Amino acid sequence: MLKYVKPLDNYGINVILIEASTQGKKLNNFYWSDSRQNVKNFNKHAIIDLIRFTPNGISRIELARVLGLTRAAITATINDLQEADLVHEVKGKHPAGRKPIVLEINPKRGYVVGVDIGATHITALLADYSALVLDEIDASIDISEGPHKILDMVIEMTKEMTRRTGISESSIHAMGIGVPGPVVAGGGMVSGPPIMPGWDKFPIDTYLEKALGIPVTVSNDAELGAIGEWAYGAGRGERNLVYIKVGRGIGAGLLVEGQIYHGATGSAGEIGHITIDENGPLCSCGNRGCLEALAGGNAVAKSAIARIKRGDRTTLSAIAPISSIRSEDVIDEACRGDLVSQQILIDAGRHLGTAIAGLVNLFNPNIVIIGGNVSRIGDLLLEPIRKTVQDRSLKMASSNLRISTALLGKRSSGMGAIVQALNMVIHNFADISDERRLTKAE
């Protein structure tokens, strides 16, 4: 088993975003906030993340310029990283014909697994060190079946992906996993999750670590969606981003000034339980009229059933028994042109817009990204959201706001899980190479 340090939750994400000063000198790029790190390490980790997250690669000259370091300092660090087989030099992919030498993470250095668990689905991804996805398995589940059954499926899916790709289990170095509930900060478990009965305080990380022999990091699924879309999707490089995962539950991942905002106990972003209608329907959390009870997957299915019982003409009535109608069916029929299905989703969009308007007034983000299964209906959902946000939020807050669907589609959270898994191992390898050099010098 690899020796590793637990990640500082979301390191990696701050590198091109945060300004800080160290030893009286202002740095443009800073992310590594662990006090055990010396300045050399700090530069090294910043260099690694710039290499990871700059689209089309970054050259030594650009690194020196961005970090305010000398060419010699960059060369020394890059030599270290090349010796650890972590970084390669390749021809750049600039379209203009000029092909400078750029640095990239050595994709074959190892592999990681990213898992997104929702209330009704699991998406498992296998990726190399450059975050390129090599295999994917999707499965339908019911999260209320509890942690043993669901996590055993995750273990089996991981093994199945190694068999299919021919990658040895020992080359899988870490796993990132997202769950649809409030994750105890750094605790590897959820606390009081409304839609995850049986999961309260279950040690998700140690259960998987024991079975797979690799480090596992656990995050909230919507937070991972924000990280995934920040790293590789619609929100690349944004400092203030909100990702909203709409499924049976509704959760938000908040990136505030370049940092994932967890809140005091890790439950920030539970937008699904914002009250929209004080006298509205009962919610899974015990309150009335929460966003989730009006626009979540169950709410959408319930309105469909009510409309059929009322005698409305809709292609949904072909589904029997009508009690088996799920929100996915409503989305499918909306895409096929069924007016009632479209009206139900437009209503859901309006409720989402009301909650998002509140969020926009509070956090003033640059971009709000709508993810989850419902995002595939695109403008049908985005239009009522945009209109409601415009009507209900302050002009100052919404004037430069973009509202978009997730670029990575259903993979947003899974890609965020891969970013987290890579955060653990890539930075860990960099530290090991430091230790090796120190041992040599003694």
Ligand SMILES: [Zn+2]
């Ligand atoms: Zn609620």
